Amino acid sequence: MGSMRIDEIYASGDRPVFSFEFFPPRTPEGEANLYLALAALRSLAPDFVSVTYGAGGSTRGKTLEIVSRIRDEIGLEAMAHFTCVGATVDELRSTLDEMGRLGFENVLALRGDPPQGQEEWTKTDGGLEFSRELVELISADYPFSIGAACFPETHIHATSSEDDLRYLKEKVDAGVGFLITQLFFDNALYYDFVARARAIGIDVPIVPGILPITTHTQLARVTSMCGATVPDHVLGELDERRASTEAVAEFGVSYATMQCADLLANGAPGIHFYTLNRSPATRAILSALRLWRPWDPERTALGEPRRPPATV
8 A cells, every 4th residue: 555654644734534453352343343343344444453462572564564455455554562571672673674675664662561460661681671762762773754642631640740741851852742541431631641741842732642432341340450430420320321331332332422422522633543443332422423523613513514503
């Protein structure tokens, strides 16, 4: 497929950018489910998809394989996540060289999580310690469009929200062209974060990352891992539906749809959906948003041209 840089997609600015995130499965059954989800979501024509790298870089080969298949066989632009965990600089360069040979245009540069079973993050001998250093390495010697992560509720290992933003500014100055947020469930957190980021000179697109709630178990797992908070009124609605998995999932889709609509109506450059390798929730939300067009003041909630108020 042809060249498609994600920073240029966001720079076009003529419409919201929609993207999906997947992770490399660990089993053949999981891989089959991944490609079923991709096939179901392909008709929604996302602007790009991304594929995670696994804790400690444990899925490096599988990540590159899946990104290649998505681009070459499915025909969607795909971005590989890339971390500096468990690799020397020479090994990092080797992977970047391979990405170039495979025709990749985009990379999401992350420090990465510790390998499984390891609580503390430690620098690999001969490797890099900070995501900023990884961005500097990529931008100095490779032509990729570089994205990075950001954290509306502050990174769980940051010493303060001010330090977290300062380090983010360093990454952007080093060559990051767009940012994707950690998942959040309260839009006020995103708006406050964007305002603080703009105030210190971060001017690249800040894309909200949204996870539709599908089960109590899923919600508890992801929030414990990343430190995201859930508004009390949302928790109350979920508790009322605890007896029905279907009711929880229906509420999760409805809430995420309203969350996305509010974000887009207030100028968010797009939505990055954390799919967890499943298609139904994301398909329902994005289909509704494209009909609704909340970013377009000339349209109604049914996607029709807005008319003057009727006299009743």
